[in-house]
Amino acid sequence: MAEAERIIGTPDTPDTAGDGQERERPDAGQAEAPERPRGKRRVAVLFVVAAIAYALDLASKMIVVAKLEHHEPIEIIGDWLRLAAIRNAGAAFGFGEAFTVIFTVIAAAVIVVIARLARKLYSLPWAIALGMLLGGALGNLTDRIFRSPGVFEGAVVDFIAPKHFAVFNLADSAIVCGGILIVLLSFRGLDPDGTVHRD
Secondary structure (H helix, E strand, O other): OHHHHHHHOOOOOOOEOOOOOEOOOOOOOOOOOOOOOOHHHHHHHHHHHHHHHHHHHHHHHHHHHHHOOOOOOEEEEOOOEEEEEEEEOOOHHHOOHHHHHHHHHHHHHHHHHHHHHHHHOOOHHHHHHHHHHHHHHHHHHHHHHHOOOOOOOOOEEEEEEEOOOOOEOHHHHHHHHHHHHHHHHHHOOEOOOOOEOOO
């Protein structure tokens, strides 16, 4: 009986050829393999988000310097939210004004790291988060390179002034939002390459 089952074959056993070799099923193992997202599409998202964040930051600073600097602050929501142009030589939100060059180097290093990470980027949420970080870092780095008092020592233009809070700009906002999103993705176990790990 066992010999007959071996020759005929059962539904639970792989088909065999006359030479005793197992026939390879065309769909064997293919159903279980998940399709990995295309990296090129995710890299494009990263750079599109970065370009939008950078363009908005650059345009807002140009308007602030031309229309608001050396003028009275503009009240948006009473004294709770105002637009007031200041020059910030420190980091985001005005911290560390004595370390302008160091913050410039850090911003440049962040850009390099993101560019290297983009080669293995398959996750859409990570692409958005890194795009915001990249756009914000480029926005403030542009100020530090091209604005006075000199190259790599330039003061960043800040203008969003909430009550009882530091004055900041759109680049700072993009950096903070990108950082928060990265923390959330890390807590969920989602890696930049699209894989999910469980601790």
